[in-house]
Amino acid sequence: MAWNEPGGGNNKPKDPWGGGDQGPPDLDEALKKVQEKLGGLFGGRGGSGGGRGSGAGISGSLILVLLTGAVLVWALMGFYQIDQQERAVVLRFGEYHSTVQPGLQWNPPLIDEVIKVNTTRVRAVSFREIMLTKDENIVEVRMSVQYVIDDPTKFVLEVRSPENSLQHAAQSAIRHVVGDTRMDLVLTEGRAQIAADVRTRLQTYLDNYQTGIRVSKVNVDESKPPSQVQAAFDDVIKAREDEERLKNEAQSYANGIVPEARGRAQREIEEASAYKEQVIANAEGEADRFEKLLTEYRKAPKVTRERLYLEAVQGVYANSSKVMVDVEGGNNVMYLPLDKLAERSASGGRGRSPLDSNELRELANRVADQLNIDQANSGTRRGGR
Known part of the structure; x- marks a missing residue:
């Protein structure tokens, strides 16, 4: 029998689902139930049975308005402002998407995560370390490091804790540099060079770690020996x-002695040079005189020999104040006190000055002539006998 065949006493069609007198579900009734539930949520009441169609239309419009408002609120939540000194790293579903520049930006909320990073503010970290120097002395160094974020993407994503990595790298760098430096340089004039070496080494470490940090300045604020050995230092x-x-x-x-010594040395050198030139000139003059005298001697040997003898005697007498004369053929020695004779001559001359060398030489010549005469007379007397 078909599902719509008449049956029963009231001649109603049979329900193919075996519901007896119950018919298929009513759509209006279902919409009414939904409306009542929404009305309960928003504080409204369901309409009467006669307003079923109008209630269904109102509920659909309300849902549409709510959805539109939610979408609008979601879209407005995606707008944000990036300041001039900032950069923003955008993560979409936890994965790097882009780096946003300053200005008004929009990203879908609940989908993108925006991390703002200030790339112009100078940050600083300081620490104090006790370490060994190259000459195995202990020093205490307090150092501060100033840095800026140069690459926000690396700063956010590559290293979990960039500041901690920076501090560890700085401690390693200062220990390496101080370990290669003597203690006196660490405590005195070598601090500037230590700071420069630490900055170079620290920047190398940070670049290798890809921290996105750029070190702007390193200062060695204080370097001193430990307090336990301060007195010894x-x-x-x-x-x-x-x-x-x-x-x-x-x-x-x-500076005061060396120039004076150099001056004396130079004077001695000049005096020696002058003496050398003088000796050479005298030697050359004597050699020239001897050559000329040799020429004259060859012309008249006897006269020249006598002249040389007289000049020699004259030179000896001129430099002697006393003369001892041995008379030939006699046993006596004649003593001639030339100095006394010169004094008598000076006193007898009524205030005359002492004899000069020429006068003394002339006196010696006269004495020699007199001796020759006396010697000749004594020879004549011996011959007559």
Whole structure:
């Protein structure tokens, strides 16, 4: 029998689902139930049975308005502003999407994550370390590092904690540099060079780690020995200062003595050169005189020989104040006090000055002539006998 065949006493068609007198579900009734539930949620009431069609239309419009408002609110939530000193790293579903520049931007909320990073603000980190120097001394160094974020993408994504990595890298760099430096340089004039070396090494470490950090400046704020040995280090520093002072005094003394010694040495060299030239000139003059005298001697040997003898005697007498004369053929020696004779001659001359060399030479010649005469007379007397 077909599902719509008449049956029963009331001649109603049979329900093919076996529902007896119940018919198929009513759509209006279903919409009415939904409307009542929404009305309960928003504080409204369902309409009467006669307003079923109008209630269904109102409920559909309300749902559309709610959906439109939700979409509008979601879209408005996606707008944001990036300042001039900032950059933004956009992650879409947790994966890197793009790096946003300054200005008004929009990204779908709940889908994209926007991380703003200030790339112009100078950050600083400082720490204090106790370490060994190259000459195996212990020093305490306090250092500060100033840095900026140069690459926001690497800063956000490549390293989990860039600041901690920076501090660890800085500690490693300062230990490496101080370990290659002597203690006196760490404590005194070598601090600037240490800061420059640490900055170079630290930047190399950060670039290798891809932290996106650029080191702008490194300062060695303080370097000192540990407090337990401060007194000993003070004594060492005082000794170095004394050493430097003594070096300066020695250098000042040398600056005064060395030029004077060089001047004396130069004077001695010049005097020696002058003496050399004088000796050479005298030797050349004597050689020239001897050559000329040899020429004259060859012309008149006897006269020249006599002249040379007289000149020699004259030179000896001129430099002698006393003369001892041995008379030939006699046993006596004649003593001629030329100095006394010169004094008598000077006193007898009523205030005359002492005899000069020429007068003394003339006197010696007269004495020699007289001796020759006396010797000749004595020879004549011996011959007559």
